[in-house]
Amino acid sequence: MRRVETGTWFVMPAILLLAAVTIFPIMDVVYLSLHRKLLIFGISEFTGLQNYRFLLQDERFWRALSNTIYFTGLSVVLEVVLGLALALLMNRAFRGKGLVRALVLVPWAIPTVVSAKMWEWIYNGDFGVLNYLLGTKVNWLGDPFWALHAAIIMDVWKTTPFAAILLLAGLQLIPADLYSAARVDGAGPVRLFRYVTLPLLKPVILIVLIFRSLDAFRVFDAVYVLTGGGPANTTETLSVYAYKVLFQTLQIGYGSALAVTVFVCVGLIATGYILLMGRKAGLR
Amino acid sequence: MRKGMLYLAALVVVSYSVAPLVWQFLTSLKMDYELTRIPPLLPEAPSLAHYIAIFKGRMFLRIIANSAQRGKAALK
Numbered sequence A: 001m002r003r004v005e006t007g008t009w010f011v012m013p014a015i016l017l018l019a020a021v022t023i024f025p026i027m028d029v030v031y032l033s034l035h036r037k038l039l040i041f042g043i044s045e046f047t048g049l050q051n052y053r054f055l056l057q058d059e060r061f062w063r064a065l066s067n068t069i070y071f072t073g074l075s076v077v078l079e080v081v082l083g084l085a086l087a088l089l090m091n092r093a094f095r096g097k098g099l100v101r102a103l104v105l106v107p108w109a110i111p112t113v114v115s116a117k118m119w120e121w122i123y124n125g126d127f128g129v130l131n132y133l134l135g136t137k138v139n140w141l142g143d144p145f146w147a148l149h150a151a152i153i154m155d156v157w158k159t160t161p162f163a164a165i166l167l168l169a170g171l172q173l174i175p176a177d178l179y180s181a182a183r184v185d186g187a188g189p190v191r192l193f194r195y196v197t198l199p200l201l202k203p204v205i206l207i208v209l210i211f212r213s214l215d216a217f218r219v220f221d222a223v224y225v226l227t228g229g230g231p232a233n234t235t236e237t238l239s240v241y242a243y244k245v246l247f248q249t250l251q252i253g254y255g256s257a258l259a260v261t262v263f264v265c266v267g268l269i270a271t272g273y274i275l276l277m278g279r280k281a282g283l284r
Numbered sequence B: 001m002r003k004g005m006l007y008l009a010a011l012v013v014v015s016y017s018v019a020p021l022v023w024q025f026l027t028s029l030k031m032d033y034e035l036t037r038i039p040p041l042l043p044e045a046p047s048l049a050h051y052i053a054i055f056k057g058r059m060f061l062r063i064i065a066n067s068a069q070r071g072k073a074a075l076k
Helices: A002-032 A048-057 A059-091 A097-103 A114-121 A131-136 A144-172 A175-184 A190-219 A222-228 A238-248 A252-279 B002-028 B051-054 B059-075
Strands: A033-040 A043-046
Touching: A002 A190, A002 A252, A033 A048, A033 A252, A033 B002, A048 A252, A059 A097, A059 A190, A059 A238, A097 A114, A097 A144, A114 A131, A114 A222, A114 B002, A144 A190, A144 A222, A144 A252, A144 B002, A175 B002, A190 A252, A222 B002, A238 A252, A252 B051
Parallel strands: none
Antiparallel strands: A033 A043
16 A cells, blocks of 8 residues: 555656646647637637637538548558558568568658658659559649548558558467467368457457557648648648648637647547447457 | 469569659659659659759758757657
């Protein structure tokens, strides 16, 4: 009992530091979101939930929210499926496996801003290599339908290696005996995957889903550099919208309300996954 | 036969991962007037002019030093 108390004191400095660098800024944003602020006129008045009321009527917000959900859903599903395929491949024994593993990580190693610029040039409607290779004449980043999908493709290209590495680690934890036993029982490759690999990989898959959903929901740099939210706000995600409102039009109060909304959404996603994991995978 | 499939899959995966970077590298060797030209895919007269320009720029050393500082801090 006393030892626990002593321990608490030892942890206090860390807790205080965390409070200063994470909890305080979060509270400050919440506080700002309850105000109407005009920096150049020095106006700062308390308006209660006015910003949030406006948010509910703001079509651009709903647009950004649906873009974000679409981006998150599609990119995360693709990343997990492709990542699993990559992991299964890299788990096989063949010559040059080490080289393949290293090269597959290349997209993950490039900074997001650099790969966004790179893809912007690849997607270029007039001189882009993508149109040349496909023999098409599509303005990938200027077309309201394609622009968001172009951003998703770039994100999938960039982040699949991350999913693949985590899943590969999970695959290597599965004891080989289980496969031998299942084979003795007459299981083919499909059944081995369905009844041995998938169930045992489930906790890792859930972890990948959590990491990627939270990251994808807050996506900023990839979209901001690739399209800047255009054309006609069709690729604008919540973070990009919040950034524009906060730092370009300097509506500190409303921008903070948007930021708080992103925070709450991410919190809800995380809570949902944790509940799901706690129940289904027996993880806690 | 099965080994062949495995290598084919590995080849597809690796080219998918590396192709955009290779394209960026090829582009870096092109002269400015070639950037708005496609085909050809390969640079007509590969040139290191852009790389030389990087090192001639006054800011480059500063930028590298800043990145190194950042890396040092991250390692601590």
